[in-house]
Amino acid sequence: VSGSPEYLTEDLPDSIQVGGRISPQTVWDYVEKIKASGTKEICVVRFTPVTEEDQISYTLLFAYFSSRKRYGVAANNMKQVKDMYLIPLGAADKIPHPLVPFDGPGMSMLW
Numbered sequence: 001v002s003g004s005p006e007y008l009t010e011d012l013p014d015s016i017q018v019g020g021r022i023s024p025q026t027v028w029d030y031v032e033k034i035k036a037s038g039t040k041e042i043c044v045v046r047f048t049p050v051t052e053e054d055q056i057s058y059t060l061l062f063a064y065f066s067s068r069k070r071y072g073v074a075a076n077n078m079k080q081v082k083d084m085y086l087i088p089l090g091a092a093d094k095i096p097h098p099l100v101p102f103d104g105p106g107m108s109m110l111w
Contacts, residue, residue, distance in 0.1 A: 002102035003043030007080035012045075018061070018086065019075025027071050027085050031098045040082070044099055062088045 034040045049058040065072055065088040072086030087096070095102075 002099070003041055005043070008043060008045065011078045011080045013076050013078075016084070016086075017075040018072045020073045021065065021068065021070035022073050022085065024069065024071055024087075027087070028096065028098050030083070035098065042099070043081075044102065061086075062090075066090070 031042065034042060049055040074084035
Protein backbone atom coordinates (compact mmCIF):
# COMPACT_ATOMS: atom_id res chain seq x y z
CA VAL A 1 0.00 0.00 0.00
CA SER A 2 2.85 2.37 0.79
CA GLY A 3 6.63 2.33 0.78
CA SER A 4 9.15 0.41 -1.23
CA PRO A 5 8.51 -3.33 -1.54
CA GLU A 6 12.19 -3.92 -2.40
CA TYR A 7 13.05 -5.97 0.70
CA LEU A 8 9.56 -7.11 1.58
CA THR A 9 9.26 -9.56 -1.29
CA GLU A 10 12.49 -11.22 -0.14
CA ASP A 11 11.98 -10.93 3.61
CA LEU A 12 8.32 -11.68 4.26
CA PRO A 13 7.64 -15.34 4.99
CA ASP A 14 4.72 -17.31 3.60
CA SER A 15 3.21 -17.36 7.08
CA ILE A 16 3.45 -14.60 9.66
CA GLN A 17 3.57 -15.76 13.26
CA VAL A 18 2.00 -13.49 15.87
CA GLY A 19 4.35 -13.29 18.84
CA GLY A 20 2.31 -11.00 21.04
CA ARG A 21 0.25 -7.89 21.26
CA ILE A 22 1.12 -4.28 21.95
CA SER A 23 -0.74 -1.10 22.84
CA PRO A 24 -1.49 1.24 19.94
CA GLN A 25 0.11 4.19 21.75
CA THR A 26 3.41 2.31 22.07
CA VAL A 27 3.37 1.61 18.33
CA TRP A 28 2.56 5.21 17.38
CA ASP A 29 5.24 6.62 19.68
CA TYR A 30 7.77 4.29 18.04
CA VAL A 31 6.57 5.11 14.50
CA GLU A 32 6.86 8.84 15.19
CA LYS A 33 10.47 8.36 16.37
CA ILE A 34 11.28 6.33 13.25
CA LYS A 35 9.77 8.99 10.98
CA ALA A 36 11.63 11.77 12.78
CA SER A 37 14.97 10.00 12.48
CA GLY A 38 14.73 9.84 8.70
CA THR A 39 17.05 6.82 8.64
CA LYS A 40 14.44 4.06 8.41
CA GLU A 41 11.63 3.41 5.99
CA ILE A 42 8.08 2.63 7.02
CA CYS A 43 6.13 0.31 4.74
CA VAL A 44 2.42 -0.35 4.92
CA VAL A 45 1.16 -3.67 3.57
CA ARG A 46 -2.45 -4.70 3.19
CA PHE A 47 -3.08 -8.40 3.71
CA THR A 48 -6.00 -10.00 1.90
CA PRO A 49 -7.25 -13.52 2.68
CA VAL A 50 -7.47 -15.79 -0.37
CA THR A 51 -9.45 -18.84 0.65
CA GLU A 52 -12.58 -19.24 2.75
CA GLU A 53 -10.47 -20.83 5.49
CA ASP A 54 -8.10 -17.84 5.40
CA GLN A 55 -11.09 -15.48 5.59
CA ILE A 56 -12.27 -17.14 8.80
CA SER A 57 -8.80 -16.94 10.38
CA TYR A 58 -8.40 -13.34 9.20
CA THR A 59 -11.75 -12.35 10.70
CA LEU A 60 -11.01 -14.08 14.02
CA LEU A 61 -7.61 -12.38 14.27
CA PHE A 62 -9.18 -9.00 13.46
CA ALA A 63 -11.88 -9.53 16.12
CA TYR A 64 -9.30 -10.62 18.69
CA PHE A 65 -7.13 -7.51 18.32
CA SER A 66 -10.06 -5.13 17.92
CA SER A 67 -11.86 -6.37 21.05
CA ARG A 68 -8.70 -5.98 23.13
CA LYS A 69 -7.73 -2.65 21.55
CA ARG A 70 -4.28 -4.01 20.78
CA TYR A 71 -2.07 -4.51 17.74
CA GLY A 72 -0.21 -7.68 16.86
CA VAL A 73 3.55 -8.08 16.86
CA ALA A 74 5.06 -10.39 14.24
CA ALA A 75 7.47 -12.92 15.72
CA ASN A 76 9.20 -13.95 12.48
CA ASN A 77 12.92 -13.36 12.29
CA MET A 78 13.34 -11.25 9.20
CA LYS A 79 16.62 -9.90 7.84
CA GLN A 80 15.62 -6.51 6.47
CA VAL A 81 12.31 -5.88 8.26
CA LYS A 82 13.13 -4.87 11.82
CA ASP A 83 9.65 -4.61 13.30
CA MET A 84 6.25 -5.62 11.97
CA TYR A 85 2.94 -4.71 13.56
CA LEU A 86 -0.47 -6.02 12.59
CA ILE A 87 -2.96 -3.18 12.88
CA PRO A 88 -6.64 -4.11 12.67
CA LEU A 89 -8.50 -1.54 10.58
CA GLY A 90 -12.18 -1.92 9.83
CA ALA A 91 -13.63 -0.98 6.46
CA ALA A 92 -14.88 2.35 7.83
CA ASP A 93 -11.76 3.13 9.90
CA LYS A 94 -9.50 5.98 8.85
CA ILE A 95 -5.85 5.31 8.14
CA PRO A 96 -3.90 6.27 11.29
CA HIS A 97 -2.34 9.71 10.93
CA PRO A 98 1.30 8.59 11.44
CA LEU A 99 1.04 6.37 8.33
CA VAL A 100 -0.12 8.99 5.86
CA PRO A 101 0.56 10.25 3.32
CA PHE A 102 1.13 7.03 1.44
CA ASP A 103 4.02 7.04 -0.99
CA GLY A 104 6.01 4.65 -3.13
CA PRO A 105 4.75 1.74 -5.20
CA GLY A 106 3.48 -0.26 -2.23
CA MET A 107 2.11 -3.77 -2.41
CA SER A 108 -0.79 -5.91 -1.33
CA MET A 109 -0.16 -9.41 0.01
CA LEU A 110 -2.55 -12.29 -0.44
CA TRP A 111 -2.80 -14.23 2.80
